[in-house]
Amino acid sequence: MNTDKVKLAIAPIAWTNDDLPSLGAENTFEQCVSEMALAGFTGCEVGNKYPKDPVVLKKQLSMRGLQICNAWFSTFFADGKLDETIAGFMDHMNFLHTMGAKVIGCSEQSGSIQGTDRPIFDDKPTFNDEQWHLVAKGYNKLSEMAAEKGMSVCLHHHMGTAIQTPAEIDRFMAEVEPSVGLLLDTGHIYYSEGNQTVIMDILNRYMNRIPHVHLKDIREEKRQQVINEHRCFLDGVRLGAFTVPGDGVIDFKPIFDALDKAGYEGWMVVEAEQDPSVANPLEYAFKARQYIREIAHI
Ligand SMILES: O=C1C[C@@H](O)[C@H](O)[C@@H](O)C1=O
Ligand SMILES: [Co+2]
Secondary structure: OOOOOEEEEEOHHHOOOOOOOOOOOOOOHHHHHHHHHHOOOOEEOOOOOOOOOHHHHHHHHHOOOOEEOOOOEEEOOOOOOHHHHHHHHHHHHHHHHHOOOOEEEEEEOOOOOOOOOOEOOOOOOOOOHHHHHHHHHHHHHHHHHHHHOOOEEEEEOOOOOOOOOHHHHHHHHHHOOOOOEEEEEHHHHHHHHOOHHHHHHHHHHHHHHOOEEEEOEEOHHHHHHHHHOOOEHHHHHHHOOEEOOOOOOOOOHHHHHHHHHOOOOEEEEEOOOOOOOOOOHHHHHHHHHHHHHHHHOO
16 A cells, blocks of 8 residues: 555554443553554544643654544434534534544444443444434534534444444435545444445445545454344453454455555554453554555555
8 A cells, every 4th residue: 555645543442442441441541652653553543541632642642653643523413412513523623623633533323322231233223314314414514614624524334323234324425415424444344244245345335435444353253242142332342343453354455455446545543442451452553563564565
């Protein structure tokens, strides 16, 4: 891949998991960012332990050759919370803008069961036509606001939300303006559908609307356990359903080839939440970095 166009980042979720704070409670911000840099990454996303003051955060990151490329934002448009969501987005966008990020990855969380104990493969929500309309209206507005700052908004499809499956991603992409992008998360598509073809289909269909990529791999036997035992999303994380690229069932070579061929420009973020007391974050960061170097030549 072209190193002038593609940059590699890693998410703090492998060190400290904001969705499941007991995972990595012992790990500090300083350890996390130092190990990201040590493993050879030049960017990262944002975790709850990061300093909130942009000046302090910038200093800590620049000492380690890191920059912020994105941070998760939850939207609640289908629940009718337009004003609250936009107010929160404004602060979030301004923070990311100050930090020099260009994209804002958002997830529509109305009805989401990802943080609950409900079975992830049985109880996911769906939207009716009116809710789809509210979501599209909201995302178009966010995209307009971001454009004024020279930034772009993309939707993170996610397990346990109403935008999880390929059909739901298609519906979202058809409802919103072309300026709204898709944050491709390889692990979440595979987790939902159980095959690599779907990742390639989504990638090929929306290539020119993908401004940000999350590289997540899946341990298939753990995924099967989650399905068979009707486990919730966070149980899956505890069990180790997610891992770094190169350690699971996904073949990233065709993914990198397709991105490269299409001239992808932006960040690719290794994001693999698992129990840091079982899967040492530094060791797994190195493992991911080495695998990407070998097969993407970056
Ligand atoms: O991008 C992400 C952020 C996390 O908080 C989330 O649960 C994870 O699965 C993910 O893909
Ligand atoms: Co992700």
